[in-house]
Amino acid sequence: MGPMFDGPEPIYLQIAQMIRAQVLAGELAEEEQVMSTTQFATTFRINPATAAKAFAGLVDEGVLYKRRGLGMFVAPGAREKLLADHRARFFDEVLAPALAQADLLDIPTSEVVDYVLGRPRPAGPGTGGAPRTGPTTDPTPR
Amino acid sequence: MTARPASRPTDPTGPALPGPEPFAAEVRDVVVRYARGDDAPALDHATLTIRPGVITGLLGRNGAGKTTLAALLAAFRRPTSGSVRVGLPGELEDPFENVWTTTHTQLVRESGDVWESDKARDTLAYYADLRPRWDADLAARLLDELEVDVRRKPSEMSRGKRSALGAVIGLASRAPLTIFDEVYLGMDAPSRYAFYDALVADYAEHPRTVLLSSHLITEVERLFEDVVIIDRGRVLLAENADDVRARGVSLTGPADVVERHAAGREVLARQRLGGTAQVTLFGTFADDERAAAVEAGLEVGAVPVQDLFVHLTRTGRPGAGTDAEREEAR
Amino acid sequence: MTATADRAAERRALETAAHRRGVRAVASYFIGGTWFVGLWFWAIALVVGVLILWIMTRNDDVSIEAVGGVAGSAKFFLFVMGIILPLMTIAVHVAAGGTRRSYTHGLWIGATVSGLTFGIAAALVKWGEWTLFRRVGWPTEGDLGQLYGDGSEVVLVSLVEGISCVVYYLAGMVIAAGFYGYGFVRGVLLVVASLGTVAVTEVFLRSGFFGNGLARAVGLDGTPVGLALLGGVLGAVLAALLLRAVLRGAAVRPVEFAASASA
Numbered sequence: 001m002g003p004m005f006d007g008p009e010p011i012y013l014q015i016a017q018m019i020r021a022q023v024l025a026g027e028l029a030e031e032e033q034v035m036s037t038t039q040f041a042t043t044f045r046i047n048p049a050t051a052a053k054a055f056a057g058l059v060d061e062g063v064l065y066k067r068r069g070l071g072m073f074v075a076p077g078a079r080e081k082l083l084a085d086h087r088a089r090f091f092d093e094v095l096a097p098a099l100a101q102a103d104l105l106d107i108p109t110s111e112v113v114d115y116v117l118g119r120p121r122p123a124g125p126g127t128g129g130a131p132r133t134g135p136t137t138d139p140t141p142r
Numbered sequence: 143m144t145a146r147p148a149s150r151p152t153d154p155t156g157p158a159l160p161g162p163e164p165f166a167a168e169v170r171d172v173v174v175r176y177a178r179g180d181d182a183p184a185l186d187h188a189t190l191t192i193r194p195g196v197i198t199g200l201l202g203r204n205g206a207g208k209t210t211l212a213a214l215l216a217a218f219r220r221p222t223s224g225s226v227r228v229g230l231p232g233e234l235e236d237p238f239e240n241v242w243t244t245t246h247t248q249l250v251r252e253s254g255d256v257w258e259s260d261k262a263r264d265t266l267a268y269y270a271d272l273r274p275r276w277d278a279d280l281a282a283r284l285l286d287e288l289e290v291d292v293r294r295k296p297s298e299m300s301r302g303k304r305s306a307l308g309a310v311i312g313l314a315s316r317a318p319l320t321i322f323d324e325v326y327l328g329m330d331a332p333s334r335y336a337f338y339d340a341l342v343a344d345y346a347e348h349p350r351t352v353l354l355s356s357h358l359i360t361e362v363e364r365l366f367e368d369v370v371i372i373d374r375g376r377v378l379l380a381e382n383a384d385d386v387r388a389r390g391v392s393l394t395g396p397a398d399v400v401e402r403h404a405a406g407r408e409v410l411a412r413q414r415l416g417g418t419a420q421v422t423l424f425g426t427f428a429d430d431e432r433a434a435a436v437e438a439g440l441e442v443g444a445v446p447v448q449d450l451f452v453h454l455t456r457t458g459r460p461g462a463g464t465d466a467e468r469e470e471a472r
Numbered sequence: 473m474t475a476t477a478d479r480a481a482e483r484r485a486l487e488t489a490a491h492r493r494g495v496r497a498v499a500s501y502f503i504g505g506t507w508f509v510g511l512w513f514w515a516i517a518l519v520v521g522v523l524i525l526w527i528m529t530r531n532d533d534v535s536i537e538a539v540g541g542v543a544g545s546a547k548f549f550l551f552v553m554g555i556i557l558p559l560m561t562i563a564v565h566v567a568a569g570g571t572r573r574s575y576t577h578g579l580w581i582g583a584t585v586s587g588l589t590f591g592i593a594a595a596l597v598k599w600g601e602w603t604l605f606r607r608v609g610w611p612t613e614g615d616l617g618q619l620y621g622d623g624s625e626v627v628l629v630s631l632v633e634g635i636s637c638v639v640y641y642l643a644g645m646v647i648a649a650g651f652y653g654y655g656f657v658r659g660v661l662l663v664v665a666s667l668g669t670v671a672v673t674e675v676f677l678r679s680g681f682f683g684n685g686l687a688r689a690v691g692l693d694g695t696p697v698g699l700a701l702l703g704g705v706l707g708a709v710l711a712a713l714l715l716r717a718v719l720r721g722a723a724v725r726p727v728e729f730a731a732s733a734s735a
Binding site for chain 3: 209213216217218219220239240241242244245246247248249250251252253254255256257258259265268269271272273274315317
Binding site for chain 1: 335339346347364366367384387388396443
């Protein structure tokens with residue numbers, strides 16, 4: 001059945017984030033059709049207008065585009081664009097809070113650095129490097 | 143008690159008509175008193191607008207006036223004073239004894255208005271007779287899915303099955319204004335979800351205005367685009383569901399940081415697990431406040447409609463959630 | 473401009489069709505329901521009538537009122553049906569999108585058709601009894617003065633009994649609608665008013681015990697048959713108008729009422 005959008009954010013943001021995550025993970029390929037608002041609404045038991053709102057936001061972001069009479073498709077270059085967005089925000093929104101937490105917990109910076117350097121790195125950059133953000137930690141772009 | 147002759151399934155004027163666009167509705171300064179001199183009227187100067195083509199949640203405690211409001215829109219009764227108007231957007235009209243609007247308005251009260259001691263199919267035939275856009279296929283499909291045996295009399299059915307019958311009537315009528323007033327009563331969870339699924343699917347395919355009242359808020363809130371909350375005959379709020387959710391905010395993080403940001407606000411709920419706390423606050427969070435909270439490492443979330451509803455309609459809080467109070471909470 | 477005119481015409485057509493559907497649905501429910509239970513009434517009435525006749529023959533005191541009197545009580549049966557049926561149907565009708573107006577018109581037709589067919593049934597029973605009595609040689613004159621002489625006047629008996637049935641049926645409906653829509657006090661007042669319409673018909677038609685006595689009391693016992701029948705219809709029209717007035721603004725009761733009314 002998939003996610004039930006039980007997070008604290010408004011549902012349309014959670015839906016948008018789910019689709020972004022699917023694009024980032026390659027589950028939704030570029031030029032692939034996404035579910036219609038009706039399918040979305042019935043699948044997840046939500047108001048169709050909520051799904052439409054999520055889609056509208058993703059169209060504005062350039063992640064999706066609409067083909068008249070056919071439906072919504074993943075925009076060419078959407079994944080690259082999302083990766084760039086996330087990279088741009090990674091230090092500010094992911095790393096900075098983590099380091100602040102480390103300070104709070106009195107973890108010396110050297111230990112953090114050791115951890116980072118000693119961490120086994122997954123395959124080449126650009127394929128697995130994207131953080132798999134869950135819906136609840138969505139850094140919502142404005 | 144009585145059987146009726148098999149009724150004509152369709153109107154001689156032809157197949158189901160395309161029908162009008164979704165209806166809008168407007169209630170202005172409406173008072174309903176069930177007894178003269180009643181100082182606690184069922185509706186007390188209620189004013190609200192129902193947007194066309196939208197699923198609106200109608201929330202309120204028992205006796206808040208939900209059922210009375212529904213009865214006014216469906217012309218089951220007239221208001222004591224004030225105006226009730228229903229119809230195409232921009233062409234609203236008084237629905238009482240108005241064939242045009244009543245033909246296009248379906249109210250399902252609890253388990254539906256049915257003939258208790260006739261077979262369920264007799265009741266369905268009556269609705270099919272009177273409803274110009276009745277969808278017999280949809281009715282048959284839903285009855286099958288909800289396991290309602292139309293050869294049985296409603297008086298012999300369980301509450302859940304009777305409610306399911308009412309739900310089927312509401313959906314198959316395809317009325318431009320469809321009101322479900324607590325139709326879920328007695329339905330088990332699988333039946334309720336089957337009803338919600340059918341509602342969403344049919345609504346998406348045949349857009350219409352839906353007003354849905356329920357006490358099972360967490361179950362249905364995601365179906366709502368708009369929410370109306372009434373309490374003791376007064377409309378507390380009527381707005382977009384996301385705006386309702388934005389009337390509260392939840393903060394999660396280190397207890398002391400959370401408390402610092404919650405200071406001076408109305409706290410609806412407070413939970414602590416070790417050093418981590420979560421508070422639910424009433425009142426909107428301005429962008430800068432939200433940014434500050436995020437900056438401080440807090441997780442800022444929305445509040446379930448259910449929590450806000452409980453807060454707004456808590457007993458002993460006359461005028462709960464008035465603008466003045468919200469200002470004060472800021 | 474023409475588009476607006478078309479829309480208005482379309483709407484009018486839809487309204488007319490909806491009204492007709494509503495009237496037809498109510499009328500057929502009432503006619504069907506009345507006769508469904510009515511068959512039992514007639515079966516029991518005949519059995520009771522024959523039983524009374526049998527007892528009379530054993531006592532050697534035979535009267536044509538044996539079966540005829542029971543058949544003449546059809547109007548009381550319809551009076552009771554008039555009180556019961558509306559309580560169970562008005563909420564369903566309105567919930568199905570029907571108006572009080574189409575409901576009222578449906579009741580008018582339902583009461584008229586049911587009443588007149590019951591009148592014909594009563595006339596046929598009386599005619600059958602009259603035929604039997606004549607064959608056997610028993611006296612065929614009734615004990616009570618009637619607008620008609622005896623059971624041979626099938627058409628007149630049908631009209632008299634039919635009109636009585638209609639007015640009693642409508643009066644029952646007025647009482648039901650009164651208590652349903654207006655509560656106890658005004659409900660009681662409407663009982664009085666509805667019985668007034670019944671009295672008008674009874675006086676003109678001089679049907680049975682009450683009617684005959686009343687007619688004599690007000691000096692209408694000599695009214696010519698044609699005028700008397702018109703007077704009977706007048707009572708039915710008054711009852712019909714009263715019913716319309718009562719239903720016009722009636723509020724549909726909460727669901728708890730519907731559940732208790734038909735339980």
